[in-house]
Amino acid sequence: MAQGKAVKNSKILEKIRKFGGYLSNMVMPNLGAFVGWGILAALFIPNGWFPNENLSQMVEPILIYLLPLLVGYTAGYNIHGQRGGVIGALSTMGVIVGADVTMFIGAMIIAPLAAWILKKVDGLFAGKIKPGFEMLVDNFSLGLIGAGIALFGFISVGPAMGGLLSVMASGINWIVEQNVFPLLSIFMAPAQVLFLNNAVNHGILAPLGFQEAAELGKSLMFLVDTNNGPLLGTLLAIAVFGKGKAKKMAPMAMLIAGIGGIGEVYFPFVLANPILLFATMGGLGVSLFILEILGGGLVGVASPGSLIMIGLMTPPDAVVANIVGIGIGFLVAFAIGAGLLKTFGSPKEDMTEEVTVKKKSKKGSNDVQSVDSIGADAYAQSNSPIRKIIVACDSGMGSSAMGAAVLRKRVIKEGFKDIEVVNSSLNKLTSDADIIVTLESLLERAKLSVDNANIDFLTVNNFLKDTEYDDVMDVIYARKNDKVSSE
Structure with a gap:
């Protein structure tokens, strides 16, 4: 009984974490822009440290338009790559104009919805478009769907926000009256x-x-x-x-x-x-x-x-x-x-500082299996040796750079000097890699960024511990890389 309750609590905790990660993926990549806006506001608004009527004109448009659009683009990109980002931003504009308040929550709802719908539509047309018409179909499908969702957001969000504020006003008045x-x-x-x-x-x-x-x-x-x-x-x-x-x-x-x-x-x-x-x-x-x-x-x-x-x-x-x-x-x-x-x-x-290699996925497959359950041999896509490994994160700097350094040292230590280990941002992944290592939450974005069915994708949770790359080394051994003496 107690064990069943513990399992249930564990599942609830995992759902909370998953939801938090989902929201985090929309917001955190843009946090620098929020801080930049905060600095401008603190300095130049009428009650700021250095009031300036001209410079303060940047503050309101950034808050009302730029920041929600960045969140909307990122939310869409996480679901369907660049096309998802574009339709996410377009749809977000509808809720921005349709409301009298800043529309971050609107962006976080409508942008993922728009990107998901576009992804499904793109899937329906995949492989069915005559050569030469791809760009035409892609642009019109995105434009029509994006315009429709933007109109829906514009029409629906105003009344919704007005109703929400009315409920809050009633609740606040009741609290004041009840002391x-x-x-x-x-x-x-x-x-x-x-x-x-x-x-x-x-x-x-x-x-x-x-x-x-x-x-x-x-x-x-x-x-x-x-x-x-x-x-x-x-x-x-x-x-x-x-x-x-x-x-x-x-x-x-x-x-x-x-x-x-x-x-x-x-x-x-x-x-x-x-x-x-x-x-x-x-x-x-x-x-x-x-x-x-x-x-x-x-x-x-x-x-x-x-x-x-x-x-x-x-x-x-x-x-x-x-x-x-x-x-x-x-x-x-x-x-x-x-x-x-x-x-x-x-x-x-x-x-971004805790990364353990646990899972592997093929591009285009939703079946992600653990290393322990399938064995290292199942990783080998061919008998060709591993020549290049990319460790990727969102920015391509901090965590992935440290992870690449740790893995590179491990690879050289075990005698595989011919393997190139580099770090990269998700937006700049190249198709010449044999293995791409990234966070589980970024896996779909990584798979959308490259077009090579022979790449093995490994999801990780801790970039810094040497022992956590044992499974990566198993893949290298399975692909029959030749050792080169370290002396």
Whole structure:
């Protein structure tokens, strides 16, 4: 009985990780663009460090158009290569124009759908088009399907977002009337991650806050969205216990969110690992509870919501309350985030520094078998020896470069000096390789990037441990490579 429950829990955990990895593959490749936008916003918006009316004109278009389009392109590319990326971006434009709020969540829904539909249609036409008409059919199929899905997004997303905001407004009004203020975290934390924070803050919370501040001289309504203690705590948990790109970029995001007041740079981290939403939610709930008890609040909206601006908007009788409330929210979010990351881990896309060779797949096949179950001899596609191995990651720099170095050293150590081991990005894979080694989450993209049915694809989970390349060496031995003396 206990064993069955453990298996069930393991399956649930795997589904959570798989979903997190799915979202991570859309967001994390574009995280640098989010940080770049955050820097521009922190510097040049009217309340930034160096206000500049001309330069600040870049901020809004990047947030509204460029970033969602990048997410949409990446989401589509992950499913159907470049064609999937193009139709993903085209479809995303429909939801962007059809909504009054930033459409990251819309991009993450409609772009994969569009790419999946195009992939199915392309499969129907495969091998049935007369020579010379391929480009015509390809362009028209993508254009017609993309235009149709973009129109659907434009027509449907506006009413959907309006309904969502109405539900949130009703819920917030009920919470205020019932005097259960900490429960606002249930609405605010998800609204932030969906980039609805400005709509909720300025459209619902701020009017209530100004009314209360006129009577009492301060309002806690101004510290619901701009309370960045919990989100900073979540980012710190990622910086300490996370992996890969998220871990490396979390400190920069903390600086931009905490000092620059651009909380939006935190949202992609939680989109990539949704379980962390509970860390921010818990931290915000506790923070609001402490603030309410101690009498915290601001005299007006802190915009941008930096710690410095919060300090400037804090009245003298709320200084201690605000410091304690925000600080405790930070610590609680960090503690919850650390526990969640230790329990559930990070999405597979983030595990760029943990790579174990386990599985192998032929191009065009959905049947992926473990090494232990089929034996090394099953890898051999022919009697020809291995001449070139490519270790590939998304960027083709950090993790794949280290992995290639480890494998190259191992290959030379075992006497196979004639094998070339190189690293590459998925976008620049060449068809002259005999083996391509990549992450399991990137396998489909790798297979779409090359056209050579004789290439063996190996999926990995840890690039750095020498012993984890035993299976790769088994493939080399199976292909009858000649040893060359290392002396």
